[in-house]
Structures are given as structure tokens and as C-alpha cells.
Amino acid sequence: MADPVAPWGNAQFDGFAKVAEIGPLGMITLRAKRDVAGLEQAFAALGLTLPDPRRIVIAGDKAAGWMSPDEYLLVMPYAAVNDALASLAASLAGQHHLAANVSDARAVFRIEGDKADQVIRKIAPVDVDTMAEGELRRSRAAQVAAAFWKDGQGYTLVCFRSVAGYMMGLLSHSAQPGSELV
Amino acid sequence: MSTRLSKGGRLIDRARAVDFTFNGKRLRGFAGDTLAASLLANDQMLMGRSFKYHRARGAVASGAEEPNALVNLGRGAFLEPNQRATTTETFDGLEAQSQNHWPSLEMDIGVVNNALARFLPGGFYYKTFIHPRAAWKHVFEPVIRKAAGLGPAPKEMDGDRYEQAYAFCDVLIAGGGIAGLQAALAAASGGARVMVLEQTPVWGGRAPVDGDVIDGMAADLWVKKTVQALEAMPNVTLRTRCMVAGVYDHGYVLAEDRVADHTPGDGRPKKRLWRIRAGRIVAATGALERPLSFAGNDVPGVMLASAVRDYVVNWAVSPGDRTVVVTNNDDAYRTAIALKQAGLAVPCIVDARAVANGPLPTQARAMGIRVETGKGIAKVKGTKRVTAVTLCMQAGEGAALEEIACDAVAMSGGWSPVVHLWSHCGGKLTWDDTHAMFRPDATRPPISHDGLAMVYPAGAANGALKAAQALADAALAGAAAAGAGPIAAAQAEAREEAALEPVWIMPQGASYKLRAKMWLDYQNDVKVSDVQLAAREGYESVEHTKRYTTLGMATDQGKLSNINGLAVLAGALNTDIPNVGTTTFRPPYTPVTLGALAGEARGEIFQPLRRSPMHAWHEQAKAYFEPVGLWRRPYCFPRGGENHAQAVEREILNTRQGVGLLDASTLGKLIVKGPDAGRFLDMMYTNVMSNLGIGKCRYGLMCNENGFLSDDGVVVRLAEDTWLCHTTTGGADRIHAHMEDWLQCEWWDWQVYVANVTEEYAQIAVAGPKARALLEKLGGMDVSADALPFMTFADGTLGGLPVRAYRISFSGELSYELAVPAGYGQELWDKLMAAGADLGVMPYGTEAMHIMRAEKGFIMIGDETDGTVIPQDLNLGWAISKKKADYLGKRGQERSYLASPDRWTLAGFETLDGSVIPDGAYIIAAGVNANGQGNTQGRVTSTYYSPTLKKGIAMGLIKGGMARAGEVVEFTKLGGSPVKARIVDPVFYDKQGAKQNG
Amino acid sequence: MLTLECPYCAVMADETELSPGYEAHLKRYGPGSSDEEFEAYMFARKNPKGVHFERWRHAYGCGKWFLAARDTATLEVFGTYTAQSAAPPQALQDKIKAKRPDWKGYK
DSSP: OOOOOOTTTTOEEESSSEEEEEOOOEEEEEEOOTTSTTHHHHHHHTTOOOOOTTBEEEETTEEEEEEETTEEEEEEOGGGHHHHHHHHHHHTTTSOOEEEEOGGGEEEEEEESTTHHHHHHHHOSOOGGGOOTTBEEEEEETTEEEEEEEOSSEEEEEEEGGGHHHHHHHHHHHTOTTOOOO | OOEEOSSOOTTOEEEEEEEEEETTEEEEEEETOBHHHHHHHTTOOOOEEOSSSOOEEOOOOSSTTOSSOEEEESOGGGOEEEEETTTSBOOTTEEEEEOSOSBOSSSBGGGHHHHTGGGSOTTHHHHHTTSSHHHIIIIIHHHHHHHOOSSOOOSSOOOSOEEEEEEEEEEEEEOOBHHHHHHHHHHHTTTOOEEEEOSSSSSBTTHHHHTOEETTEEHHHHHHHHHHHHHTOTTEEEESSEEEEEEEGGGEEEEEEOSSTTSTTSSSOSEEEEEEEEEEEEEOOOEEEOOOOOBTTTSTTEEEHHHHHHHHHHHOEESOSBEEEEESSSTTHHHHHHHHHTTOBOOOEEEOSSOOOSHHHHHHHHTTOOEEETEEEEEEEOSSSOOEEEEEETTSSOOOOEEEEOSEEEEEOOEEEOOHHHHHTTOOEEEETTTTEEEEOTTSOOBOTTSSBOEEEOGGGGTOOSHHHHHHHHHHHHHHHHTOOOOOOOOBOOOOOOOOOOOSSSSTTOOHHHHTTOEEETTTTEEHHHHHHHHHTTOOSHHHHHHHHTTTOSTTTTTTTHHHHHHHHHHHHTSOHHHHOOOOOOSOSSOOOHHHHHTTOSGGGSSOOBOOTTHHHHHHTTOEEEEETTEEEEEEOOOTTOOHHHHHHHHHHHHHHSOEEEEOTTSEEEEEESTTHHHHHHHHBSSOOTTOOTTBEEEEEEEOTTSOEEEEEEEEEEETTEEEEEEOGGGHHHHHHHHHHHHHHTOTTSOOEEEEOGGGEEEEEEESTTHHHHHHHHOBSOOSTTTSOTTBEEEEEETTEEEEEEOOOSSSSSEEEEEEEGGGHHHHHHHHHHHTGGGTOEEOOHHHHHHHHHHTTOOOTTTTOSSSOOGGGGTOGGGSOSSOSOOTTHHHHTSGGGGOTTSEEEEEEEETTSOOOOTTOEEEEEEEOTTSOEEEEEEEEEEEEETTTTEEEEEEEEETGGGGTTOEEEEOOTTSOOEEEEEEOSOOSOTTOHHHHO | OOEEEOTTTOOEEEGGGOEEEEEOSOOOOOTTOOHHHHHHHHTOOOOOSSEEEEEEEOTTTTOOEEEEEEETTTOOEEEEEESSOSSOOHHHHHHHHHHOTTOOOOO
16 A cells, blocks of 8 residues: 555645645544533544634644534644544544544645735635634635635645646646736 | 927836837837827827728727727737727837728728718617518628627637736725825725725826826825825735726725736736725726717817827827817816917817806917807818818807818817716716716715715715815715725815806707717717617617617727717707716726636636546546536547447446446545434435445435435445435535535534545446456455445455445446545556456446446436436335435425326337437427427437447336336437337346346 | 625625525425415515525535525625524614614514
8 A cells, every 4th residue: 555645746836936735634524513522632632722713723743723613624644544533533422523534535735935825815705914823714716615724934725636736727827926916 | 290299298208219010010109108199199190990980080088988099909819909099008019900990991991881871870780680580690690790890809819817816905996096095095094904096007197187286286296295105004005007897796896907918928917807805995086078079079180188188298299280179168278278388289279158268268368379169160171180170159050150270179078077986886876067967976875785885986086076176075085985084185276167068069059960970989980860860769768779879888888978978868858967867887997808807717727627536547548538517527438449439338348248447436425424314314315314224325315395306326324323425426515515504504403414525535336247356356355245245335455455345336237336545546446457457347437337327227317307307207216215204305296296197207218220319309299289399298318329238228208107118109300200119117237136236 | 796794703705605595584394284385485485675584605614504684785784693593683683673664574
């Protein structure tokens, strides 16, 4: 069993911002209401903190993002997912929840550089200037669903695997040298 | 002649000459020129031809309102037709071509229309081409199409790059004249995020040309200082060359940014469409001067007075050596004064008013300019260029008093506020009798989401035509839009001007002959006489008159013609202008390039193309793809010289006799989990899912509340509280949303979660008698009939990969569907292809899948269903629970007409001659209906040549259904005699299911 | 191009992030209901010029359905609230009544 294949072959593009497909990353979608008993402990057992609404809490190579009032996105190394699922099952046993491995269902991109925000401004109907520190925004990237957050000198963007090629094309077009939003 | 003056020109840089061509002729302009200015500087007054009569046309305006000076720019992949020379910046290497003429601009054969003009009145097309009906298609339309249109559509794909971007602000200010800048200062003072967009490359609007003095400074200097102040504010964004095209609901604004229009080839996108969400919008869009309607007002050399002033002051271009000014107001005297100051001759100012004694007329007279009051222009002489005008009494019928030689006419009929942005979302107008103009009615603004005014008009756009009033008005508008406190407005020196006198026809009592030469709409050739004719013919509504005469329907959308046209209509109807009203103002303000609207959505990213994890392999295997929603699925995999039908036949036979692989990754996969999941699925599906055993699979049907079949698929039970529902390829997102809808909006107290894991897994169907042998070669989990019987599943490994193997079959063969994490999909596919090489494994596509399922009599959502078919129609009653009290669609299916024995229900069909029934064929019934059309009693839903059975097979819906088995019926065939077919069992292959169950 | 505030994630969402779901506060009529009840449930939709209650889904955002009260003529949005509401919140009804005295109520 070789390593899993990234949806778009870890493609890269150097424009006024640098665009790269990263991953595969481990990802779990967790459906649970916030008041479910043991939820905070379940996050803690994974080394994660329960995020506030519309926030993502990053801890090293892991992160926990708020996706909706009863949905979280847990990010971690690809190989850590099965153990994490087992840990969640144990922590939340008997509590109504759903945890599913979605690592392979997603494509993940990094957009880096001083002007990385401009790439986001071209594709999403989102007021980047008013995004809070640590905000995870689910929205639309041109014609497909996407979620993104600021992380260091750039943005991490997640979309569905099947449209990884579209997303790479979209991000590359948007980062073309000469097309800076001056 | 028109020429470049030796001095002046506030916008040009005489040190930077730019070379360009017009109709192949090499010409020279200066940086800062518009193309129209450059052409005039080269004595190129003739710039185009009108649409209907091919009349000679020169620039009449100096900005966005220009109806005449339309040119083609560039060539080949960079050709842009219908570009306004008045807004195009001249750059080195610009190539322009005039349009709508043949063989040349100077000598246009189409001008014959001109001689026939009296036979082409308003409504001409409607009247002429209505009979005989047949002539339209073969005679009239081809001829009109050839004659119609302005510039040619580009033949090549656009070579330029475009993009879009989103922006957000509290206050968007449209217009960078002094009002816009003043409003920006007021709005930004309280900290609001302000965006100021100016359509030209230059800030300041008309004030610098008009010589206004603001806060003791020349307007130019005040503008410069104000822009600097705004640039220094972190909460203000300023953009020139950015035209606000439209205002839409809730503060949504589209603006076209001409990023690199004037610098082609510098690597920047040609244009960018800004999609702006603004809290409030300040429309500081200025006002447009109105032409006067006198005979020959379309002859090249007749221009708006303000345009003449612009050309002289901004670009040091004189439109003519001798310019007659004709006006009904004081403002046009500024043009006469500017011309005189530039050393040019102004033989006469013709003022329709009886008296003109204000400061401006006094100044003009003092400069030695002759002023004739109470007079009008009876007629302009010249065809390609003005040569003279004849004067008459404005109150008379046009008897010539004298002829004055001139080569230009500067006209002013007063000013109309640019109310477009105010009106786009429903802002209402009020008629201002004093200034003879429509202006925004502040009591009836367009409304935003909070119920408050969305647009604030400011300055001239609000009817405040003079600088002092405009600045005061704009300061208030800016502050109000931002919800900020008031600031002191800049002070402009007062300009005293006498009132204008409305003049809609010159002279007032002009004869028909004169009225038939008074142009309202220059581009579409609509004259005063046409609008009057429309009124006589009963077109009382301005909207009808517009469409009947084409007034205001050209690319300039009537910026110059609308008010004059409706005033003429009001006169003809003997009513007031406000009673006639305006036509509707719709976006865009000026045309927006289609490329900018498309943005990045072209070529590879025209639309999101969904690819399965094995897509690249399919491409390498030269698969022929078909679109299924946004997915591309292999239809077949042709080999050698095979055509598609041959490839499909080979794939089917190989699967029926050996083993085939189908990429089934696109099937929807939804995990449904929770204490109430079983109860929920029993509502979603027509059959019972709550009693499905763990490890088992069951085929299920989903209906909408109307009772009609909506989706189908295999449901498996993963655990006590967890099910996995497969949907059709097209159904994944739709069914997921459908489930969430019911869970969130109806049964929100049920404990159920749904997760869409469609793309987590690559899924491969391994089908055929050798399927088990192939999996056994890979090694791993036990795939024997005992360990993994039909309609069960198991988790395990195959070839070292973690898989979930389902024993389900859509082909009717022994079949396994293997799900593997998508990142391993290609590896599993490769291993199956390698291990199966000596078993003759081959991939098969969707067409083979479709045919094999039809051979088995399996229905297909979208083929056998069309939104009006219930499961009972498809003999699927066995999949409908009789015990359940409720499921979605149950009540709908109880309606009496759905239980009618007359419904068309599923049957199989076999043609008597073995041929294939045409797609979409109907089953003929006796007699004809009320419309004389043949009656029908059914239709084909799936029809194929079956490679397995070597004959045509079909499924269809027929009245009476399988009760009529054995009967022979006739199917329609286009261009042939009906096809006879026998009603048979739709299961054509392996009726007992021995193969799939094996 | 409306903007509606999603009551779940507090995003002021652009219409292109949303998908529409037509009239809100319908009562479902299933098996056992009369033809008239079923017809009213399935087909009889209001189409008012003025105050209207609609279902919207924050489809590209948090995925939640919510309800909105909106004037179909002026596009004024009176408020949004969660889909788990049998009736519009009283405060919202009061607000609408104050702004539109002729309003006859949501039913």
C-alpha cells in the first residue's frame, strides 16, 4: 500500500502569491451538538480545543474548526485519523454524534505571500478585511463550495476532491502576476 | 477644420506623442487624449455611420454618453467592436476602424437608405415585414441581418484576460467630480469605509473645465488637494477608470475597471469586474447636456456645447474654426467664451430665449461675440461636415433669416441629471419645471435590506447643477450615507445664471420637412417626426413608443435622446412631460464587456469539472467522456479503430462473458446515523429500512411529497444506529440537501445526523462471471458466495488495500462494488487491471452500464422517470411498504388519478424486425385529438441495441402495461413508417437472477 | 442580489451563498388528510406583494436552513430566525406590525 494520492498531484503555481496543493491531510467531520456530554473532553483527548462559532483553533499539526452549530472539522496528519476516530468513539460513546473520515473527500490548498488575501478577494463573496483572527469562513470560491482560514503568512483553503483541478486553475488564474489588486 | 491648438490642454502631455491608426491611416496624438480628441486633432471629424440610414456621423459628445463615434478597436483575437472613441484613451499602437459602412467610411453604399429615409419611418420594420409570413425567414430576416448591426462580432476567441473581484464598503461613491470628492470627504470623516469610483482617468469632472473656483482655488487645484487628502485616509479607496455599471438589491454594485485597456500587452488583465457590496451608495454621477432638435442636428460638426468646451480646454482641440453656439440657457455661453479665448471664431450665439442679459451673455457680448436672442437654427448645411447654418425665429416655422458660414455648431438644450444609479433599484423621479429636468425624488428612494434609503444622489445628479450648490448638497449626502455628522462643505464662488427656457423643437412651429431631419436618437436614426408619427398611431405609452421607434434602444441607451424624445411625445400627445414619464433605467450604465462579466470562467475553468479519482487513467486510456451533472464519466473506452457503438458492444460482451471494471465513484454516499435514523429512513424511502440487518444491502426508492419517484439506490446498514445510503450520481447533493431539509425543518427533534461522504471513496464495480476469480487473485478478504452472498457487504482488504466490498449488481452479473479511500482509488484500479490481465479484464463505460441494466429490466432515474412517474407505474410496488403509516410521497400517491387504470405503466418491447425503436418514440393510438394530432398510448423510455441478445430491446410506459403482454403496438418513427413491437417482460436477461446471485 | 443574515453563524450572507426554499411555516399533511388539506399543503402558495415568510438555506456556508421575513416589493428584510420555529418570533411580528400596520399576520 503506497501513500494516498493527492487529488491534484500537489500542484504548485508561483504568481503574485504562491499557490500549492498540500496534503493529503487527515480530516474528520464531527457532527455533535455543543452541549453533548464529554465533547470538550473528546477534543482534549485529541489535543484539540473546542472552537467558538466560526473559529478554528490551530494546535501544531492539528486544528479544530467550527463548521455549523452541530458540525466540526478536525484536521490532523493523515495517518492519525483512525486513532482519532477510535478516540472520539470512546469519548462520545452513548452520546448522539457522527464522526466520519473525510480525509480523501477533500483537497487542501495553501495560498501564501503578502498578497495572498487578494486571491481570496477575487473568488469569494467575503469581506476579508473584517474576518476575525482565527476565523474559519465557509463560502463559495467562484462556482464551488470552499472553506478557508488565515494561518501564518497565508490562507489554507479546503474544497471537495473532485473539483481540485478547477480550484487549482481558479487559484492560479487569480494569482497571475500583473493582476494584483492595486 | 478641426485641429490641435498650439497652447493649452489640461489633460494632455505634449512631450509624449502617441502614434495610432484610424482605418489604416497613421495618425499622431498626445498622451492624455481620448481617441475622439486625437481624431479631431487630425481633422478626422467623420468617425462612423448611423445604424439605419448610414448617415455620416462625428462625435457629438466627449464622454460616456456618445452615441455616434463608435469604432472597432484592435484586430483578430483582440478585436472589440462598438467602442466609444470619446472614452477610449489613445495609446501607442492603437488600431481603430470605423464601422457600419461599405466599402469605406467616406463612400458608403448603404447610404442609399438615406435617400429612402421617408420610406423608413418609425415602426417601419413592424409594418413592412409582417406579410407574407413566409417571407420573413427567407427574405426579410437575412437582408435585415446583413444590414443591421454596427461593428462585426470578433471571430476569434478573446485573447485578453479578465477577472472579477469582490469588495465591501460602507459607502460607495459613484463619480469623482467635485460632488463625489466632497461626498467622500463627508462620508469618510466619521471613519466609514469609503470607495470612490470614477469612470474616466481623471478626477474632478466638469468643474475644472467650467472654471469654477472652490475655497479660493482653481477647481483643478482643489481637486488635486482633495484627492491627496482622501488618499491619505486609510478608510478610503479611490479608483479611476472604474465605471459603476449598475446598482442592484441590497447595495450590490457592479463596476467595470478598465485595468489595462490603455496599456495592452503589459501583463495585466484587460478588465476587472468589481462585485461590490456597499452599505449605501452616493450617486455623484453628474448631469448630461441635452442636444437641441433642429434640422440637420446630426451633421458631423454639430456637437454638445459642453463637449466643444471639453475638447478645447481638456485636449486643446478645436472642433472647428468657426463655431456657432445655439442654446436655450446661459451655460453654453461658457463654450463661446472658451472658444474665443482660444483664439477661435464664434460668428454668433443663437439663443432661443427672448432675453439673455446675465453675466455670461454680458461677458460674451463684451468679448465682441454677436448674440441673437429669440432665434433658432432652421437648418444645418453640409453632409459630411457642417458648412453653414440658417437662422430663423424660434417662435416661427423656420423661414430663413440669414445664413452663417461655420464648420461647427455647439448646442445646448439644458442639462439632465444622470439618475440611472438612483433609478436602477426603483428610486423615483420628480419633474423639476424650473430646470426642465427629471431629478431624484428624495421622498421615494430605493430601499435597502434595512428598509432605509440605499442611494443618495449628490450634486448635479441631484439637480444641483452649479458648483456651490453641488458641493453643499454632496457634503450632506456623503454624511447622511455614512450616518456621520455634518462637515463644512467647500465653498465655490457663486455663478449667476438666468433660467433656461425649455426648447424641444427648433423652431417651435417647424414644418414636417424640418422635423424629419431633427435627430433625437443619432445612433438608431430616430427623428422628431418618427416619435410624432408613433403618437398619431396610438403609441401613448413611452415604453411602447420606445420599442416602436427604437428611440433610446441603441448602445448609448438614449442618454442624449430620452428626455428630448419624451418631451416630443408629450407635445404630440398634448400632455405634460411628467405625465408621459420616463422609460425604465436598467443596468448597465454603459455597456460592460462580456469578457468582464465572464471573468475567469472560460477555458479550463469555464465551469467546475468534477473528476473521479481515476479520471486521469481514463483520459490516458482515451476514454470518450459524457457529462453527468458536472462530472465527466467515461461513456466507453474505444480501442484501435473502434467507433463508440463497437466499443460499447465489446465492453458488454466482455463483461457478460469475462470481467469488466466500472468507475462507480460518482455514486452518492450518505451516512445516516442516530437513535432515530431508522425511523427517518423509513420516512425517506418508500420501503422499510429500519429492519435491514447489519451487513445487509437493500434497494430503495425515494419519492417527493407529490409521490413522484425522485431517486433510487442501495442502502446498507453499517451498525445498529448507522446506515449508508447510495444515491444516483446526480442525486448526491440533492438528496443530502433533501434529508437535511426534513431533519432541520420538520423533524428537528429527531436525533439523526447525515454526512455526505460521496467523495471520500473511490468505488469500482467488478462485474462478470470472472469477477470473483479476479478478486481472489488480488488476495485478502473472503469473497466467496458463502462469506459474501448477494446483497451483503463486508469490510476487509484486497491487494493490501482497505476496502468495503458490496455484493450488489446493476449489470445482472456476478458483481462486487469495491469502495476504497479515494486517495487509493487509482492503486486499486491498477491492481485490478494488472491481476485481471490474463482474465481479459477491461474497463467499461456508462453506455455499457446503461445497456446491461436495460437488458436486466432495471429502471434508471431520468430515463424511466421524468418527475411525473410514481413507483407503481414502474411495477415497483414490491418496493413500497404497505405497512408503514407514512413516508414521503405516500399521501401524494393516494390521489385518485395516480391509481387510475389509464396510467401508462412499464413494459418491455421487442421489435418484430429486431430493429431499435427510436429514442423518444411514442406509441400510436387510434384516432386524433382535438388539434388533429394522432393519439398516443405510451412512449419509449429506454431503447438500445442489445449486444447480448443481438436485437433491439426497449422499455417504455404504455396504457395497460404488462396486462397487455403479447400485443403488438406501433412506435412512431420520424421520416419512416411506424415500428412494430411486441409487449414483453422487461427483464430480457437472466430472469431468475442466477448470474447476479451466484 | 439579496443579503440575509444567517441566524446560525451570524454571517451576513450574499445571495450566492444561499439557496432558496420558498414559503415558510407550511404545515405538512400526510396520509389521512383530506384532498383539500393536501392540495393546500402541496400547491396553494402565497404570492404577496409585501410581507412574506420564506425558507432559505445557507447552502455554501453552515448548511443550515433558516427563515426570513421580507417585503417582496421593497426587499426590506424584517428579520431572520432559525428553521426550528413553529411561528415567527413575537418580537419580529411586532416589528413588522409596527412597520406595516396593514399586515394581516403570517398565517
